[in-house]
Amino acid sequence: MTRHSPLEDRHSALGASLIEFAGWLMPVRYSSDLAEHVAVRTGAGLFDLSHMGEIVVTGPGAADALDFALVGRAGIIEAGRAKYTMICAEDGGVIDDLVAYRLGADRFMIVANASNADVVVGEIRQRCQGFECEVLDESARTALVAVQGPLALKIVEAMVDPGDVSLVSSLRYYASATASVDGKSLLIARTGYTGEDGFEFFCPIDRAGHLWDLALEKGAPMGIAVCGLAARDTLRLEAGMPLYGHELSLERTPFEAGLGRVVRLGSPEKPRAEFVGQAALGEAAARRSAWNEDPESAPEDARVLIGLEGEGRRSAREGYAVFATEGAVGQVTSGAPSPTLGHPIAMAYVHPKYSAVGTHLKVDIRGRHEEMVVSALPFYQRPNY
Numbered sequence: 591m592t593r594h595s596p597l598e599d600r601h602s603a604l605g606a607s608l609i610e611f612a613g614w615l616m617p618v619r620y621s622s623d624l625a626e627h628v629a630v631r632t633g634a635g636l637f638d639l640s641h642m643g644e645i646v647v648t649g650p651g652a653a654d655a656l657d658f659a660l661v662g663r664a665g666i667i668e669a670g671r672a673k674y675t676m677i678c679a680e681d682g683g684v685i686d687d688l689v690a691y692r693l694g695a696d697r698f699m700i701v702a703n704a705s706n707a708d709v710v711v712g713e714i715r716q717r718c719q720g721f722e723c724e725v726l727d728e729s730a731r732t733a734l735v736a737v738q739g740p741l742a743l744k745i746v747e748a749m750v751d752p753g754d755v756s757l758v759s760s761l762r763y764y765a766s767a768t769a770s771v772d773g774k775s776l777l778i779a780r781t782g783y784t785g786e787d788g789f790e791f792f793c794p795i796d797r798a799g800h801l802w803d804l805a806l807e808k809g810a811p812m813g814i815a816v817c818g819l820a821a822r823d824t825l826r827l828e829a830g831m832p833l834y835g836h837e838l839s840l841e842r843t844p845f846e847a848g849l850g851r852v853v854r855l856g857s858p859e860k861p862r863a864e865f866v867g868q869a870a871l872g873e874a875a876a877r878r879s880a881w882n883e884d885p886e887s888a889p890e891d892a893r894v895l896i897g898l899e900g901e902g903r904r905s906a907r908e909g910y911a912v913f914a915t916e917g918a919v920g921q922v923t924s925g926a927p928s929p930t931l932g933h934p935i936a937m938a939y940v941h942p943k944y945s946a947v948g949t950h951l952k953v954d955i956r957g958r959h960e961e962m963v964v965s966a967l968p969f970y971q972r973p974n975y
Contacts (some may be wrong), residue, residue, distance in 0.1 A: 595640040596733050596795040597802055604816055612704035614641040617818040627824050627929045629815035630784055634739035636805050636816050639790065640798065643707025643729040645700040645714055651722030652696050658865050659717035660690065661844065661853045667692040672764045672781060675852055676844055677713055682870035683840035684847070686710050687832065689781060691766050699728075699777075699792075703834045717866060733798035737805055738788035738825075740972075741812045746778070746789045748808035749801075758789070771801065783822065785829025786972055824926050827935060830897060830968030836908060836923040837895055837937055843871060845878040846939070848895045848967070885943035893920060893939035897965040898951065900934035903927075904960050906953040912938050913952045913959060919944050922953060928969060935969050936962070 593614045595601070601608060606617035617638065619626065629635050647656055656664035662675035672691040676684050686706040691699040702710040707729055715725045737745050747755045754769040758778060761767055766779035774797065782788030791801055806814060823833070832838045837847055844853050853871050856862025881888045898906065906925035911918050920940030928935045936953070944951060947966050952959040 593641070595638055596798040597638045597640060597735075600799060600802055601638065601816075606816070606818060609819070611819060612641060614704055616641055617816075619818040619820045620816045623818075623820040623824065624929050626815055626817040626821035629813065630739045630786055630817060630821065630825055631930055632740065634737055634741040634745055634809055634812060634814045635784075635821065636802070636809065636814055637736040637738065637818075637822060638802070639734040639736050640732075640795070641704035642734050643702035643704065643710060643727075644732045644734075644792065645702065645707075645711055646697065646726040646728050647700065647714065647718065647723055648697045648726070649721075649723030650696055651718075652698055654863075655718040655721035655723045656690065656698055656700075656714075657863060658721070659714055660688070661865065661867065661871065662690065663854045663862065664690050664692070664698060667698075669694055670765055670767060671762075672766060672779060674764075676838075676849070677710060678844070678867035678871065679840060680867055680870060682843040682867050682874050684834070684838045684842060684844060685713060685840065686834055687838055687849075691777075691779065693766070693777070696723075701734075706834060731795060733793050733795045733801075734790060735793070735798060735801050735805065736782060736788060736790045737809070737814070738782050738784045738817075739786050741809075741814075742786070742788050745805065745809040745812060745814060749804050750778070761789075763787075771804065776801075783829075783831055784825040785831070785968065785970055786825075823924075824929065827924050827926055827937070828928055828930055828968065828970040830937070830970075832895075832937075833924060842893075842939075843874040845871070845874040846894055850875055850878060881942040885941075885945065888942040890941070892942055894942050894945050895923070895967075896920075896938055896940055896945050897967040897969060898922075898925075898936040898938055898953070898962040899931075899965040899969065900936075900953075900960055900962040902934065902960055904955045904958075905934040906936040906938070906955055906960070906962065911954045912940055912944075913954065914944050919951070925953075930970050934962075935965075937967070 925936030
C-alpha cells in the first residue's frame with residue numbers, strides 16, 4: 591500500500607511531479623532538477639522528508655541496547671548531539687545507515703531510510719530484548735521538514751520564536767535542541783544530506799503543513815526553493831554521501847564503502863562490549879587494511895568504493911561497467927552531471943588496485959567507453975565547512 595506524506599496536498603498545489611519512492615508518493619521535482627540543485631548550493635531549499643523512519647529507544651538500558659545493536663557507540667554520544675552510524679547484519683553487511691540522536695540520558699531517536707524503516711524497527715526491537723528499554727516506532731506520527739543551504743540559518747532564525755533564535759544560531763553541526771515555533775515546541779537538528787548547512791524539523795504530522803508554509807513565507811525574501819528527490823540525489827552525490835541500495839547494501843560492509851570510521855571495534859587498550867556483526871567487521875577491517883597496503887594481493891572479486899570524474903559531457907549511471915586496460919574491473923553505483931562542478935561525476939565499486947586517486951579508467955556509457963579519472967571523495971565541500 592502506498593504511503594502518503596502529510597504535505598502531499600501542498601506538493602500538488604505547487605505543481606510537483608510525484609513518484610512512488612520506497613513505498614511513498616513523494617515529489618521528485620517542482621520546477622527543474624538544475625534550478626532546485628543550484629538553489630540549495632547558492633541560497634536555500636525546502637525538502638519534505640516525512641518518508642524517513644523515526645524510532646525512539648528509551649529507558650535506563652537504552653544506551654547499552656543501542657551499543658549492542660549498532661556499529662557505533664551510542665552510549666558515548668552526549669545529550670543533544672547526534673552521530674552517523676549503521677546497523678549491520680552478523681556477516682557485516684549493511685542493513686541501513688542511520689543517524690542516532692541522543693535526546694536525553696535515557697532517550698535516543700534513530701532516523702532510518704524510508705526503504706528500510708520497517709526492517710530497522712524489527713531489528714532494533716529484536717536486538718534490544720533483554721535490555722531495560724522500550725522501542726517505539728514514531729514514524730507514522732512524525733513529519734520531517736528540512737531547510738538546506740547557505741541561507742538556511744537565517745531562514746530558521748526567522749521561523750523560531752524570538753527567545754530561541756540564539757539557541758538555533760549556536761547549534762553545532764550534528765546537534766539537536768528543542769525550540770519553539772509559534773509557541774509550540776519541536777525538535778530541530780542541524781544535520782542534512784546535501785553537503786550544505788541545514789536544519790531538520792521533527793514535528794507531529796498535524797503541524798507539518800503550518801511549518802512548511804512558514805518556511806516558505808520566511809524564506810521567500812531569501813529566494814527559498816521547494817526541492818524534490820532528484821535535486822537531493824545530485825546534491826548528496828556531489829557531497830560524496832552514500833545512498834542505500836546504491837553504495838550501501840547487505841552485500842557490502844562499511845569498510846568496502848570507505849566508511850570504516852563509523853565502526854567502533856574497540857582495542858585491547860579500549861575494549862568494547864560485544865555488538866552485532868563485531869567479529870565479521872573485524873575481519874573486514876583487516877581485509878581492507880591489507881588491500882590498502884598491497885592492492886595487488888586482493889582477490890579478483892574484491893571491491894572498494896571510489897569517486898570518478900569525467901571530462902566529457904556523457905554521464906555514467908548506476909550499473910554501467912567500469913574498465914581498465916585488462917577489462918572490466920567494477921561497476922558504477924551512482925552517477926550524474928554535476929551542476930556545481932560542470933562535469934560528470936560518479937561513484938563506483940572497483941578492484942582495489944584501480945582505486946588510487948588519479949587512476950585513469952573508462953566507463954561503458956551506452957556502448958562507448960568514456961574516459962574518467964579516480965577522484966577523492968567528496969567531490970564538493972562547502973566553503974568554511
